[in-house]
Amino acid sequence: MNMTHVVVIGGGQAGASVVARLRSRGHSGPITLIGAEPHLPYQRPPLSKGYLLGEMEADRLMLRTADFYAENGIDLRLGQPVTAIDPGARTLSLGSETIGYDALVLATGSIARRLPAAIGGDLAGVYTVRTLADIDTARPEFQPGRRLVIVGGGYIGLEAAAVAAKLGLEVTVLEMAPRILQRVAAPETSTFFRELHLKNGVTVLEGTGLDRLLGEGGRVTAARLANGREVPADFVIAGVGILPDTRLAEAAGLTIDNGIATDAFCQTSDPHIWTAGDCASFPHAGGRLRLESVGNAIDMGECVADNILGAAQPYEPKAWFWSDQYDTKLQIAGLNSGYDRIVTRGPEGEAISHWYYAGDRLIAVDAMNDSRAYMVGKRLIEAGKSPDPAVVANPATDLKALLKA
Ligand code: FAD
Numbered sequence: 542m543n544m545t546h547v548v549v550i551g552g553g554q555a556g557a558s559v560v561a562r563l564r565s566r567g568h569s570g571p572i573t574l575i576g577a578e579p580h581l582p583y584q585r586p587p588l589s590k591g592y593l594l595g596e597m598e599a600d601r602l603m604l605r606t607a608d609f610y611a612e613n614g615i616d617l618r619l620g621q622p623v624t625a626i627d628p629g630a631r632t633l634s635l636g637s638e639t640i641g642y643d644a645l646v647l648a649t650g651s652i653a654r655r656l657p658a659a660i661g662g663d664l665a666g667v668y669t670v671r672t673l674a675d676i677d678t679a680r681p682e683f684q685p686g687r688r689l690v691i692v693g694g695g696y697i698g699l700e701a702a703a704v705a706a707k708l709g710l711e712v713t714v715l716e717m718a719p720r721i722l723q724r725v726a727a728p729e730t731s732t733f734f735r736e737l738h739l740k741n742g743v744t745v746l747e748g749t750g751l752d753r754l755l756g757e758g759g760r761v762t763a764a765r766l767a768n769g770r771e772v773p774a775d776f777v778i779a780g781v782g783i784l785p786d787t788r789l790a791e792a793a794g795l796t797i798d799n800g801i802a803t804d805a806f807c808q809t810s811d812p813h814i815w816t817a818g819d820c821a822s823f824p825h826a827g828g829r830l831r832l833e834s835v836g837n838a839i840d841m842g843e844c845v846a847d848n849i850l851g852a853a854q855p856y857e858p859k860a861w862f863w864s865d866q867y868d869t870k871l872q873i874a875g876l877n878s879g880y881d882r883i884v885t886r887g888p889e890g891e892a893i894s895h896w897y898y899a900g901d902r903l904i905a906v907d908a909m910n911d912s913r914a915y916m917v918g919k920r921l922i923e924a925g926k927s928p929d930p931a932v933v934a935n936p937a938t939d940l941k942a943l944l945k946a
Contacts, residue, residue, distance in 0.1 A: 553575020558842025
């Protein structure tokens with residue numbers, strides 16, 4: 542029997558993945574899962590989609606029921622943040638309690654960046670979209686006819702814009718970069734989503750910085766743009782990215798490098814401490830990579846659990862992501878950094894896909910309303926296969942046949 546006491550800090554997607562995997566792989570020792578939020582571990586993607594729209598109940602967000610943790614002997618400690626770790630003593634502080642561990646997993650996720658108070662970020666009516674509590678606080682503002690300004694044209698800002706437009710709000714998206722989704726997608730994908738939002742009545746202002754938010758009586762009333770124009774706002778969403786939550790790790794003296802740095806086996810600079818999910822950066826392609834996705838949180842969490850149990854398995858991310866806006870489903874396979882060519886397949890009806898190549902190598906696919914292109918692209922990338930771009934672009938090509946080539 543392995544009686545190692547595993548303590549996981551962070552009751553989110555990665556933390557839940559670690560504890561479930563430990564038990565499914567036969568770990569019989571004690572497991573403690575500590576979460577700062579008062580909820581059972583839950584999935585965040587619906588927060589900017591179905592849950593914000595009011596189409597999903599909160600209990601459907603939960604990854605597993607309370608019974609699962611009880612039946613599997615997982616001690617859940619919710620609603621209280623760990624305040625410090627002492628790696629030398631192998632203990633952590635939870636309120637006035639000191640808890641010992643044999644193996645510790647940091648799955649602390651990330652923190653939504655806020656607009657600075659100096660530019661009005663602390664006015665009432667300015668929200669972030671990260672936690673269930675964020676959405677429960679902001680949702681009453683989503684009433685037809687109200688004016689919403691969204692700062693940041695990334696996936697979260699655009700998903701919130703789609704929900705708000707569907708609910709009949711007057712929505713303006715401000716993007717400082719020359720185009721929405723610039724950090725994460727090719728111009729072709731940005732164009733697709735710009736057109737989609739314009740068609741749904743959203744105002745999309747690209748290459749437009751925010752000068753500051755204006756307020757009256759402590760509540761936001763407008764956004765003043767860098768060009769001097771003022772856009773009236775009943776409320777504002779800041780979708781300006783996230784920061785990996787490295788606070789505990791830093792204070793404990795662990796190595797930080799765009800997240801809590803791991804070796805190939807998800808182990809931090811302390812041999813008894815592991816990390817997974819949004820907060821972790823791991824070696825990849827000669828550099829370091831940090832991913833902000835459900836797939837990474839699940840897979841890295843499982844890899845950590847396996848390695849705590851002695852698997853010595855290096856972590857190889859199989860990157861995938863999705864976004865839902867209006868009736869469009871975007872599915873992304875692979876990592877597009879370093880691409881030098883885009884090959885487009887379609888449109889065929891509502892379906893279109895953009896295939897990213899680096900030289901002759903297929904590295905990523907953005908598939909809009911085309912789950913076949915996504916599925917085939919993902920399997921090709923994972924198998925290291927790169928079909929001829931002209932064959933991919935040819936509408937007569939049977940995509941599935943590419944897998945057999
Ligand atoms: P989290 O899920 O953030 O969990 C970390 C937990 O650790 C938090 O509950 C936090 O409170 C807790 N914690 C932190 N510090 C402490 C402490 N000191 N003590 C105790 N607990 C602590 N990804 C996709 O792939 N597809 C999508 O469509 C998608 N949509 C998204 C939409 C929204 C609105 C958001 C916010 C994210 C979305 N993501 C999406 C990203 C995805 O949800 C995250 O990558 C994933 O949740 C990361 O899991 P994690 O466990 O690393 O972090």
